[in-house]
Amino acid sequence: MGIVIRQSIKATLVNYVGAFIGFLTTFFVLMKYVEPEVIGLPKVFEEVATLIAGFAQLGTSASAMRFFPYFRNPENNHNGFFFYLLLMPSVGSVIFIGLFWLFREFVSDLFIEKSALLVQYCNWIIPLVVFLVFETVFETYANILMRIIIPKFIKEIGIRLMLLGVYLLYAFGVIQLTGLVVGFVLVYGGAMVMSFIYLSTITSVSLRHNLSFIDKPLAQNIGRYTLFLLIGALSGNIMAQLDVFMVTSQMGLSYTGIYTIAFYMAAVIEMPARSITAISSPLAAAALKKGDVETANQLYKKVSLHQFIAGSTLLLLIWINIDNIFAIIPNGATYEAGKWVVFFIALAKLVSVTMGFGGTLISFSRYYYWGLYFTFFLTGLTIYTNYLLIPRLGMTGAALATFITCLISYSWQQWIVLKKVKGNPYSIGMVKQIGVILFLVAVNYLLPRWIANPVADGCYRTLIIGILWFALVYYLRISSEINRLIRGIFVIL
Numbered sequence: 001m002g003i004v005i006r007q008s009i010k011a012t013l014v015n016y017v018g019a020f021i022g023f024l025t026t027f028f029v030l031m032k033y034v035e036p037e038v039i040g041l042p043k044v045f046e047e048v049a050t051l052i053a054g055f056a057q058l059g060t061s062a063s064a065m066r067f068f069p070y071f072r073n074p075e076n077n078h079n080g081f082f083f084y085l086l087l088m089p090s091v092g093s094v095i096f097i098g099l100f101w102l103f104r105e106f107v108s109d110l111f112i113e114k115s116a117l118l119v120q121y122c123n124w125i126i127p128l129v130v131f132l133v134f135e136t137v138f139e140t141y142a143n144i145l146m147r148i149i150i151p152k153f154i155k156e157i158g159i160r161l162m163l164l165g166v167y168l169l170y171a172f173g174v175i176q177l178t179g180l181v182v183g184f185v186l187v188y189g190g191a192m193v194m195s196f197i198y199l200s201t202i203t204s205v206s207l208r209h210n211l212s213f214i215d216k217p218l219a220q221n222i223g224r225y226t227l228f229l230l231i232g233a234l235s236g237n238i239m240a241q242l243d244v245f246m247v248t249s250q251m252g253l254s255y256t257g258i259y260t261i262a263f264y265m266a267a268v269i270e271m272p273a274r275s276i277t278a279i280s281s282p283l284a285a286a287a288l289k290k291g292d293v294e295t296a297n298q299l300y301k302k303v304s305l306h307q308f309i310a311g312s313t314l315l316l317l318i319w320i321n322i323d324n325i326f327a328i329i330p331n332g333a334t335y336e337a338g339k340w341v342v343f344f345i346a347l348a349k350l351v352s353v354t355m356g357f358g359g360t361l362i363s364f365s366r367y368y369y370w371g372l373y374f375t376f377f378l379t380g381l382t383i384y385t386n387y388l389l390i391p392r393l394g395m396t397g398a399a400l401a402t403f404i405t406c407l408i409s410y411s412w413q414q415w416i417v418l419k420k421v422k423g424n425p426y427s428i429g430m431v432k433q434i435g436v437i438l439f440l441v442a443v444n445y446l447l448p449r450w451i452a453n454p455v456a457d458g459c460y461r462t463l464i465i466g467i468l469w470f471a472l473v474y475y476l477r478i479s480s481e482i483n484r485l486i487r488g489i490f491v492i493l
Contacts, residue, residue, distance in 0.1 A: 014149060015271040018156030025164045026264050032330035033171035036257030040248065041177075042184050043260040044118050047244050049125050052100055053132040056092035059226050060085065061140045067222055068144050069286050071213075074203075083209040085141060088226065089133050097126055118248070121181045131188040138195035142202065150198045154191050162187040243398040246386050251394065259395045262338030265318060265325070266345035270353050272310035284361055297423045300357055304425030305433075305479060307353040312437050313469060315346045320444045320461055327454035337395065344399035348406040355410040355425060358417035378409045429478045436472045440465050 030039050064085055071081040104122060139151040166183035169175045175183065199205060214222070244263075248256045287296040318325075322339060326332040382405045389397030417423040444465060450457035473479070474486050 014152045015156050018160050019268055019271060021157060021160040021164060022264065025160060025167060026261060027329040029164065029167050029171055031261065031332075031335065034167065036254040036334070037252070038170075038177065038180070038257070039260055040254065040256030041118060041121070042180070044244060044248050044256055045121065045125065045128070045181070045184065048118075048122075049128040049132055052096050052125070052129045053136070056089060056096040056129060056133050057136065058088045058092040060089050060092075060137055063088075063222065063226055064137075064140050064144060066225065067218075070218060078204070082141070082203075082205050083207045084214075085137055086134075086207070089137055093130060093133055097129055100125070100129075121178075124181050124185050128185045128188055131185070131192045135188060135192040135195050138192070138199045142195070142199055145203060147202050151195055154194050154198070158194060159187055159191050162190060243382075243386060243402050246390055247395060247398050250390055255395055258335050258338045259341060259398065261335050262341035262395070262399070263345055265342045266349055268318065269311045269314045269346050269349040272307065272314075272353075284357075293421055296361055297421065300361055300417075300423045300425055301427055302481075303357045304354050305427055305429045306481065307357070308350070308430055309433050309473070309479060309482065311350045311353045312433060315350055316437055316440055316465065316469075317462060318346060319343065320441075320465060321458045324454040324458040324461075328458075340396045341399040344396070344403040348399075348403040351403070351406040351410050355414055358410075358414055358423055358425060361421055361423050362413070362417055377412065378405065381405050381409060432476045432478045433473075436469065436476065436478070439472070440468060443468065 064081075068078075068081065071078050071084075135155075139155065142148065142151045163184070166175075166180060166187060169183070170177075170180040196205070244256060244259065247259050284296050284299055287293075287299070319342075322342060326336040326339065329335065382401065385401035385404050386398055389401045391397070393400060414423075414425070444461065447461055447464065450460075470486065474483055477483060
């Protein structure tokens with residue numbers, strides 16, 4: 001677990017530097033200078049492209065993690081692994097971009113009434129799809145090689161800095177809306193190129209390969225796995241973007257902009273999980289290839305505990321300051337309508353980061369086909385809850401639907417993990433952390449609020465809660481890894 005903790009800490013630092021840049025971009029550029037409708041446009045634009053890119057990858061990211069141990073051989077160009085890594089998404093991109101172009105009129109009809117801007121610029125989705133597909137492929141390969149820091153830097157900091165530049169050009173009238181859309185797309189193109197350049201410095205990117213290396217049993221195994229991933233993606237990827245699509249189609253891009261701002265606040269919770277999962281997944285794949293279920297499940301327990309500690313603590317800090325945040329940010333009164341969106345999306349993210357690694361274990365085991373049933377169930381539940389709650393509760397209904405879906409679906413997934421690979425994420429550390437969070441919530445409500453000065457209120461509130469958190473986590477010994485980290489900080493100080 002040591003390499004996981006070290007790499008995760010470094011990557012998490014990168015994530016939070018990127019989050020700070022995103023914070024500045026979102027709350028002091030977009031919200032001050034850009035209309036909610038224009039904020040919503042790139043969000044939906046990216047979601048549509050991400051949806052198509054998820055199909056076009058043909059499960060490459062997950063299958064690469066699962067099957068790389070079969071190809072690993074640095075002296076022999078990893079037996080042509082890079083060629084196969086590019087082959088599948090190239091084929092998938094041709095197929096699914098073609099389908100998008102074929103059905104673009106049908107898609108336009110869904111959004112033309114409330115979100116005409118999306119329809120106007122829909123052709124730019126195609127190059128964005130290509131950039132997203134191959135940027136993800138290059139990042140995945142680097143993650144497999146346990147080199148996650150630079151790809152994280154490109155994705156979390158590089159992209160955000162470039163987007164900040166594009167938004168500033170739009171805010172000060174240097175470019176118009178078309179320039180904003182084109183610049184948005186080119187930013188992801190630049191990220192793809194940078195990821196490829198970095199990958200070429202750490203491994204061979206030669207397309208030389210030997211087809212005879214993949215024997216018939218391995219080819220059949222890869223083919224079955226890829227087919228199940230593709231079918232699962234048809235439902236799973238739709239589920240991931242459904243709330244944004246439904247808010248956009250039923251309420252319009254202005255509400256999507258408000259929903260997007262609230263979503264950004266809540267998304268901070270999953271940032272540590274991205275790093276931990278990226279570095280832990282190759283270790284889980286290697287353990288399950290050798291049939292070492294015990295090691296994989298110990299990894300699951302530790303990953304879940306640390307993701308729950310990080311996620312629940314961030315949720316606490318966000319929620320105790322939620323009113324201060326809306327009081328400080330530009331045009332906060334407009335975006336305060338998304339307050340409960342923040343809460344329910346944050347709860348959904350917490351469930352996801354805590355139990356999500358169980359799905360990774362299933363996908364790397366011989367029971368991977370269960371993921372197909374899971375994604376179908378998840379999609380049906382998401383569609384039903386969104387249609388039920390959005391007409392009644394608006395944006396909050398979409399967020400509540402996301403939370404309910406996550407809670408039910410991940411509980412079912414955990415039952416599958418427990419039955420099939422004996423995986424159990426729960427530990428006494430989680431129980432202690434829940435007690436700490438509930439206690440600190442109670443302390444927060446006892447603290448007097450300085451309504452006249454939200455900055456001072458937020459600072460003193462966060463300082464008190466933060467000191468209590470460190471003391472309780474350390475003395476309750478919730479995590480031995482965190483205790484070692486805290487002792488290391490004390491030694492440095």
